[in-house]
Amino acid sequence: MVSGFVSNGIPELIFGRGAFQQMAKRVLPFGTRVLVVGGVYTDSHPGFLKEAFDYLSVSGLQVTHVSAGGKQTEEAAQMIRADINRDAYDCVISIGGSRAIDVGKLLSVGLPHIAVPTTAGTGAAMNGVIFGGASAYEETQKTVLVPTIVFADPSFIDEMDRDDFAARALGVFTLLMEAYVSPKASVLSDALVWSGLEAFARGFVAGVEGKTEGRDDVFYASLLAGVGSGQAGFGLTHQLAAAFEQKTKLSYAQANATICAEVSDIIIEALSDRLPDAEAMDKYALVGELISSRSYEDREEAYASLIGTLRRWVARLELPKLDLSPRELSAVSQALLDEWDDQVLPVRLYEEEMMQALLRRCARASG
Numbered sequence: 001m002v003s004g005f006v007s008n009g010i011p012e013l014i015f016g017r018g019a020f021q022q023m024a025k026r027v028l029p030f031g032t033r034v035l036v037v038g039g040v041y042t043d044s045h046p047g048f049l050k051e052a053f054d055y056l057s058v059s060g061l062q063v064t065h066v067s068a069g070g071k072q073t074e075e076a077a078q079m080i081r082a083d084i085n086r087d088a089y090d091c092v093i094s095i096g097g098s099r100a101i102d103v104g105k106l107l108s109v110g111l112p113h114i115a116v117p118t119t120a121g122t123g124a125a126m127n128g129v130i131f132g133g134a135s136a137y138e139e140t141q142k143t144v145l146v147p148t149i150v151f152a153d154p155s156f157i158d159e160m161d162r163d164d165f166a167a168r169a170l171g172v173f174t175l176l177m178e179a180y181v182s183p184k185a186s187v188l189s190d191a192l193v194w195s196g197l198e199a200f201a202r203g204f205v206a207g208v209e210g211k212t213e214g215r216d217d218v219f220y221a222s223l224l225a226g227v228g229s230g231q232a233g234f235g236l237t238h239q240l241a242a243a244f245e246q247k248t249k250l251s252y253a254q255a256n257a258t259i260c261a262e263v264s265d266i267i268i269e270a271l272s273d274r275l276p277d278a279e280a281m282d283k284y285a286l287v288g289e290l291i292s293s294r295s296y297e298d299r300e301e302a303y304a305s306l307i308g309t310l311r312r313w314v315a316r317l318e319l320p321k322l323d324l325s326p327r328e329l330s331a332v333s334q335a336l337l338d339e340w341d342d343q344v345l346p347v348r349l350y351e352e353e354m355m356q357a358l359l360r361r362c363a364r365a366s367g
Contacts, residue, residue, distance in 0.1 A: 088098065097119040119310055158215065204217075258321060264307060270347045
């Protein structure tokens, strides 16, 4: 029997190499006055930005460009609002990573929003979540913020360097897995998330090696991670990584990747001790079997395979550790425990459990 569930909005998705070149003809019906929101990607790729402008202009669109830069989402949106007349535009196009796309969401309320993701990350284009506000892990789910159309062209990540791709890809995997084991997950979100997990398992190693087919699979997986997070919520690894991005020199992707094995391990241990019959236990075992490409008679073997594989990947990629003192780690842990969401997180952890996981990836022994 299928249990009842609520599904949030999902945008129209146009996926594949060459998808970006299909955008102009889909934008024209909305009007010709276009606000393009860029960010770190467009700022660092001026050649691409010029080509995009030329392409849109030749298609009959009047384009104005603004940049979210490296600022926090709300701050960037407020600054841009102060400099433009939003009523002068018919639609908004956001091009870049999650920051640019989230700023586009805020600026486009009441207008069509075309999102063009250029990284394999949180899949921000596929949900109505705004990430980052007064606190590093603040999320707001609003269907009105879901983009209208997403043009997802995997060629954007062809030139991404190996280490950046690998860290982002592990973050994608963690988002998918934690959406899959979330108590808020539904039969619909599970089907979509599992498709993403299969694509990750198929493409991760090939993508790290720079192979096009592998990167295409991981780019697709990142979009499904965005769907899963929008439907079932963000897991503990994501929330911790967001906080560590603010407090260390690590990027969100690096912070997510460096702790993914240890956080997953402690969650599975806590579930085994306190909720051994929870559905999440079976789901973690299925994920373990998927990434090892074999079945196990004993769930414990599947868990060991999952955590062992993640630890090997983290070690081989030489991911940086957290440059924080135990005291600073404790402060982050306590902040998350104070806002624990039982609807999204499969088991409530104790502070000592969370600290045990984090100290394994801590660069400082004391302080």
